[in-house]
Amino acid sequence: xLTVERVEKSYRTGxxxxxxxxxxxxxxSFEWKAGECLGIIGESGSGKSTLGRLLLGxxxxxxxxxxWEGRPADERRARRGSVxxxxxxxxxxxxxxxxxxxxxxxxxxxxxKRAAIDSRRIDRLLEQVGLDSSYRNKYPHELSxxxxxxxxxxxxxxxxxxxxxxxxxxxSLDGSVQVQVLDLLRSLKTAYDMGYIxxxxxxxxxxxxxxxxxxxxxxxxxETVDVDRLRDVQSPYAKKLLDxxxx
Amino acid sequence: MRWLRPIGQDKLAALSLFLIxxxxxxxxxxxxxxxxxxxxVHMELRFAAPSWEYWLGNDQLGRCVLSRLLYGIRPSVLWVxxxxxLSAGIGTIVGFVAGYFRGATDAVxxxxxxGMLSFPGYVLTLAVIGILGVGLENILIxxxxxxxxxxxxxxxxxxRQYADSDYVRFAKTLGFGDVRIMARHLVPAALPDxxxxxxxxxGSMILQISGFSFLGLGIQAPHAEWGMMLNEARTVMFxxxxxxxxxxxxxxxxxxxxxxxxxxxxxxxxxRLATSRRAPHSRTVAESAKLQxxxxx
Ligand SMILES: Nc1ncnc2c1ncn2[C@@H]1O[C@H](COP(=O)(O)OP(=O)(O)OP(=O)(O)O)[C@@H](O)[C@H]1O
Ligand SMILES: [Mg+2]
Numbered sequence: 001x002l003t004v005e006r007v008e009k010s011y012r013t014g015x016x017x018x019x020x021x022x023x024x025x026x027x028x029s030f031e032w033k034a035g036e037c038l039g040i041i042g043e044s045g046s047g048k049s050t051l052g053r054l055l056l057g058x059x060x061x062x063x064x065x066x067x068w069e070g071r072p073a074d075e076r077r078a079r080r081g082s083v084x085x086x087x088x089x090x091x092x093x094x095x096x097x098x099x100x101x102x103x104x105x106x107x108x109x110x111x112x113k114r115a116a117i118d119s120r121r122i123d124r125l126l127e128q129v130g131l132d133s134s135y136r137n138k139y140p141h142e143l144s145x146x147x148x149x150x151x152x153x154x155x156x157x158x159x160x161x162x163x164x165x166x167x168x169x170x171x172s173l174d175g176s177v178q179v180q181v182l183d184l185l186r187s188l189k190t191a192y193d194m195g196y197i198x199x200x201x202x203x204x205x206x207x208x209x210x211x212x213x214x215x216x217x218x219x220x221x222x223e224t225v226d227v228d229r230l231r232d233v234q235s236p237y238a239k240k241l242l243d244x245x246x247x
Numbered sequence: 248m249r250w251l252r253p254i255g256q257d258k259l260a261a262l263s264l265f266l267i268x269x270x271x272x273x274x275x276x277x278x279x280x281x282x283x284x285x286x287x288v289h290m291e292l293r294f295a296a297p298s299w300e301y302w303l304g305n306d307q308l309g310r311c312v313l314s315r316l317l318y319g320i321r322p323s324v325l326w327v328x329x330x331x332x333l334s335a336g337i338g339t340i341v342g343f344v345a346g347y348f349r350g351a352t353d354a355v356x357x358x359x360x361x362g363m364l365s366f367p368g369y370v371l372t373l374a375v376i377g378i379l380g381v382g383l384e385n386i387l388i389x390x391x392x393x394x395x396x397x398x399x400x401x402x403x404x405x406x407r408q409y410a411d412s413d414y415v416r417f418a419k420t421l422g423f424g425d426v427r428i429m430a431r432h433l434v435p436a437a438l439p440d441x442x443x444x445x446x447x448x449x450g451s452m453i454l455q456i457s458g459f460s461f462l463g464l465g466i467q468a469p470h471a472e473w474g475m476m477l478n479e480a481r482t483v484m485f486x487x488x489x490x491x492x493x494x495x496x497x498x499x500x501x502x503x504x505x506x507x508x509x510x511x512x513x514x515x516x517x518x519r520l521a522t523s524r525r526a527p528h529s530r531t532v533a534e535s536a537k538l539q540x541x542x543x544x
């Protein structure tokens with residue numbers, strides 16, 4: 001379980017000694033329960049990716065706390081292998097010098113340091129995301145966007161984490177591939193019994209995959225609703241956002 | 248050794264590697280390979296043309312040019328290599344720490360580098376020689392002290408850019424330690440930049456060593472050094488220009504071999520360049536020219 005309490009984050013604008021800071025997140029509190037699929041929706045620049053980095057523990061909040069099972073998220077051992085991620089920019093998500101096989105090996109070496117290349121495991125991971133074993137020796141620049149994104153998903157699933165954070169994981173793909181990847185995520189969810197935190201600016205994609213969505217605006221939580229009650233949102237901003245999609 | 252295979256396919260790189268290793272070998276075993284003692288004077292053989300006994304002829308004191316060339320490898324290539332490794336080593340560590348951890352660490356380290364770089368290189372070297380005394384080892388110490396800051400800057404810039412990528416974020420998410428992330432992800436990514444920086448510094452170090460030897464601050468007179476051989480030949484530049492050939496060609500060959508090798512290392516490491524083996528060469532050359540320019544400035 002993930003608990004986020006009154007998280008604030010600001011970035012310095014200008015040099016190291018500059019006083020001015022840009023407030024990116026303020027007063028964020030929510031909970032994510034194991035197995036749940038939570039959508040985080042917001043406009044570009046609303047601080048979604050920043051929130052994602054805080055949840056993963058690769059950055060620290062200025063104030064407030066992010067806890068996985070009661071332990072701070074930035075403690076490496078607390079989240080080791082139980083959290084994973086697929087990032088926004090699939091072109092830089094795989095090391096350009098690594099083959100697909102080597103990229104998939106990386107999370108597997110987390111548990112045992114000298115994991116021998118377990119061919120069958122890698123083949124199965126690739127198969128689960130709809131790629132065949134001929135992809136094993138390809139380099140990321142030889143993959144299309146959708147294929148690279150699938151490899152990233154396979155890599156994220158490899159440690160069988162409790163939670164995968166997907167930051168705009170389908171946004172840069174075209175419509176039909178998007179649906180394929182979303183279906184893939186749905187099937188993996190049942191196969192591995194895990195949950196997602198699905199960051200997106202696309203309400204339809206969130207509604208397709210998520211149980212609950214959290215609408216973020218300028219670094220604040222505007223509203224949190226269950227997906228099946230998406231039509232009766234309260235706040236005017238959320239209403240406006242929905243109207244644009246429904247229209 | 249995946250990267251050795253493409254170097255084997257690349258003829259120029261293979262030739263460079265061969266040339267460099269032969270040079271290193273010849274330098275290490277100079278006493279066994281040299282046909283004569285390097286400081287053996289034969290006044291009757293002054294400026295003698297190449298003969299069966301003296302393959303590359305004799306210089307203004309009748310000394311064997313080939314033997315001097317072989318002995319000259321030690322200060323010109325081996326010791327310069329040591330100074331280079333030392334400064335590149337320090338610079339790499341500082342650059343990695345600054346580029347990876349950022350924030351206050353980065354700011355402090357970079358201000359120290361700025362401080363080091365604000366001294367003109369030659370003046371700082373002269374100051375070090377003034378304090379420690381004349382001699383090759385002191386010049387090399389001065390080089391190591393001076394150049395690491397430049398390496399640190401170059402490497403910090405490239406590490407910073409790679410440390411910001413999503414593959415590093417993913418490794419952090421999984422919970423890998425910083426040292427492991429640097430070793431597995433950042434070192435390979437930054438290695439081509441490091442090689443280009445090191446190879447361009449190598450050339451300028453050889454030339455600077457010879458400059459200091461010329462001033463009488465480095466290698467002392469009877470000992471052989473390529474730059475000093477060039478300087479000695481300079482006095483008879485118009486009457487006996489062929490004396491400049493041996494040390495000049497040796498310097499050019501070694502420096503170009505090092506540069507070609509660093510270029511092909513980049514080609515070998517980066518699979519994106521493997522598909523188009525021709526085109527990227529011009530880019531890397533332009534890059535090394537840029538680095539060279541910024542260093543000379
Ligand atoms: N490392 C940083 N340093 C300074 N400012 C930052 C940094 N990261 C993010 N910001 C600022 O925080 C704000 C939110 O950025 P963020 O990337 O979280 O937005 P986002 O909601 O993910 O947008 P998008 O949908 O376009 O991905 C932006 O205005 C950005 O300029
Ligand atoms: Mg984002």
